[in-house]
Amino acid sequence: MATKCCPTDVKPAINNYEGIGKKVKIEGHFDMYVVGSSASSKIGIIAVTDIFGVTSNAIQFADCLSASLNGCVVCVPDMLIEPWDPTNVPPTKEGKFPPGVEPADGVEPLINWLMNHYNTRRDRSESLAIVKDYLLKEYSCEKFGGIGLCWGSKVVWTSHLKSNPALFHALASCHGSFMEKSDCERVSVPQCFLNSKDEPPQYASEIKPILESNSAKELNVFKDYPTMHHGWMGTRGIGANTDFTDSEIEQKFREGISDLSNFFSKALA
Numbered sequence: 001m002a003t004k005c006c007p008t009d010v011k012p013a014i015n016n017y018e019g020i021g022k023k024v025k026i027e028g029h030f031d032m033y034v035v036g037s038s039a040s041s042k043i044g045i046i047a048v049t050d051i052f053g054v055t056s057n058a059i060q061f062a063d064c065l066s067a068s069l070n071g072c073v074v075c076v077p078d079m080l081i082e083p084w085d086p087t088n089v090p091p092t093k094e095g096k097f098p099p100g101v102e103p104a105d106g107v108e109p110l111i112n113w114l115m116n117h118y119n120t121r122r123d124r125s126e127s128l129a130i131v132k133d134y135l136l137k138e139y140s141c142e143k144f145g146g147i148g149l150c151w152g153s154k155v156v157w158t159s160h161l162k163s164n165p166a167l168f169h170a171l172a173s174c175h176g177s178f179m180e181k182s183d184c185e186r187v188s189v190p191q192c193f194l195n196s197k198d199e200p201p202q203y204a205s206e207i208k209p210i211l212e213s214n215s216a217k218e219l220n221v222f223k224d225y226p227t228m229h230h231g232w233m234g235t236r237g238i239g240a241n242t243d244f245t246d247s248e249i250e251q252k253f254r255e256g257i258s259d260l261s262n263f264f265s266k267a268l269a
Contacts, residue, residue, distance in 0.1 A: 019059040021066075021074075029130055032077035035062050037139065041072035043268050044141030046131050046168075048124070048152030049076060051114060052235040053083030058149070061233065064254075065147075068261035073139045077131050079124055079155065084110060086235055120151070125159035128167055143268040147172045147260065149234040154178040161186055170219075170267035172260055174233040175199060181206040190219035190267035194256050198230035219267050223259060228252050 021035025033054055038044075045065065049058045054076050062074040088095030091110050093103045101113050114120050128146070135141045146168040148156035153176030160167045161183070172192040173179065176199070184191060184207050191211055195203055204224070211220035225232070232249055233256050 017056040017060045019056075020063055021059070024134075026077075026130060026134065029127065030078045030081055032075055032131065033059050033062060034073065034075045035059075036066035036069075036071050036073040038073060038141060039071070041070050042140065042142040043069060043072040043145065043264065044132070044135040044139060044143070045069070045072060045074045045145045045147060045264065046128060046135070046156075047074060047076045047147040047149065048079055048128075048155045049083075050150035050152060050231065050234045051080070051084045051120070052086040053080050054078050055086060055235050057235045061149070061257075064257045065260060068257050069264060073135060073141060075131055075135060077127065079127060079152070080119060082119060084113065114151070123159070123162065124155050125162040125167070128156075128159045129163060132167060143169050145170045145172065145264045145268055147174065148176055149174050150177045150231060154183070157183040157187065160189075170264060172263060174256065174260075175228075175230045176203075179203065179207065181210065184210045185214075188215060190216040190263070192221040192260065192263040192267075193223070194221075194233065194259055195224050196228045196230045196232060197224075197226050216267075219263075221259065221263050225252055225256070232256075 019033060019035065021033055023031060024034050025031050047062060058076050062076050066072055066074040082098045084098060085096040088097065090107060091105065093105050097103050097109065098113060100117060101109050132144060144167065146156040146160060148154065153173035156171055160171060168189060170190045171187060174194045175196045176193065193203065193207065208222045211217065211222045227248065232252060
């Protein structure tokens, strides 16, 4: 059940939100955005973005989630380093392209890059372990949650399953892409799925029953947002200014943050 990524025609939003946290450079690896502290919470959340990287939207997502979880640490690592430029959707030959992508009109370059390029397909488990180690040393976090937005969901689940010991104590997906039944079957920690109207029906028919019946079923969450498009919690969710420009998107974004906050509060208690 390997599903396509970004199943929507909604363009990424361009946002000039700068954030209240800080940017950290892990020498020899990557940059990341970090917000919150361990003063009032020992929880650390690592959020892996969609294919557009650490955009202002991703930073605003982290700030809102941290605030909803009593100021806990939320980290957004730049897993792609050279992401797809959100201004070039749908792709045009004159737009910006990641290295190694031949400029052309239409979605074909984006799909080929997403499905075949080393940068989007490689294992990220070691990179996420480096982030976790940073949060352990710098913030003394004791419990860890992983969140994936779109493409990032597959990264979080597969990295968690490949790691020994396991990376996270709870996993969450916002409009996840490429998620499969086998990913969720092998996960023993609590799982949360927040789905838009654009996610494949197999999520409800194959993944939801797992979450309703496995050992963590009392903590698992599977929730549909039937009026929201794919990406509303990420780069396709926030308008052109620091304030939300669509009242329903704002409402559902806030609702999604509340759902994630409630999930992690219980799962990481």
